[in-house]
Amino acid sequence: MRIYPTMELQNGRCVTLDKGRLDEAMIWHVDPVETARRWAATGAEWMHLTDFDAVEGRDTNSGLVEEIIRSAEIPVQLAGGIRTRENVEYWIDKGAGRVVIGTMAARDPNLVKELAKLHPDQIVLAVDVWRGYVMTEGWRTQSAFTPEAFIDAFADTPFASILVTDIDSDMEDVEAQLGLISGLAQHSRTPVVASGVVRKVDDISRLAYIHNIAGALVGRALFRKTVDLEEALNVATAAHEPVAQFQ
Known part of the structure; x- marks a missing residue:
């Protein structure tokens, strides 16, 4: 399982939000x-990088995002406000290892399927769930899709992964999150990356x-120092190593 240390940007600064509330960073x-x-x-x-200014339609962090992509020395999975073909191709051209798409997938699924085929292993589908439905527009708008139906709509699309966030229990009820994420991972043909679950x-x-979980985003816990990155990487690496049998 892969650990994605996660950074969220607002006005050029690292922040974390409570359930996506941009005014309470x-x-x-x-x-x-x-x-x-x-x-x-x-x-x-x-690493995973979310640009909250881009979610609101502002490009104030774009220079900083480019600098991080250039200098991080590891591939960057970029999320936040990527809602057009031009956005996708711009950031892939700038060197983003992957781009995360949610709102555009709900608005124009055929375009997203096309982009996933054009950019194999570089498009991630965001499935942000609140009260049983997929949310769009930076968690502000409820779509008509259940998460299962949303995933099914892209069943044959070659996404790099599906990024699942349970907004309703974000960082509060880990048991509920694990239940939702486990169910969606079982439902999906594409590997799932869990967001907002890791507190320790x-x-x-x-x-x-959990079957079909390929990774986890870890952000707030790193900044709060409730999780040490080196330890997290070691635990994720060791989880599926073979164990010697007792004779």
Whole structure:
């Protein structure tokens, strides 16, 4: 299972949000570029980056995002406000390892299927779930899709992964999240990456044994120092190593 250390940007600063509330950001006084480099030096193979300004239609972080992509020394999975073909191709051209698409998939599924075929292993489908339905527009608008129906609509699409967030229990009820994510991972043909579930290292161990879970985003717990990245990477790597049998 892969761990994605996760950074969220607002007005050029690292932040974390409570259930996506953009006006209630907790600011972390760290250098985003140096933080990304430190994660790479620790052994992370990927990182995840969400641009909250882009969610609101502003490009104020675009220069910083480009700098992180150039200097992180690991591939960057980029999310936030990527809602047009031009957005997708722009960020892939700028070097993003993967781009995450949610709202555009609900609006124009055929275009998203086409982009996934044009950019194999570079498009991730975001499935953000609140009260049983997929949310779009940065968690502000409820779609008509259940998460199962949304995943089924893209059953043969060659996504790199499906990124699942349970907004309703975000960082509060891990048991409920694990139930939702486990069910969707079983339902999906595409590997699932869990978001918002990891508060401590034990959560990584539990995720690692759920069928079809390919990874987990870990952000808030890293900044709060309730999870150590090196330990998280080691636990994720060791989870499926063969165990010697007793004679």
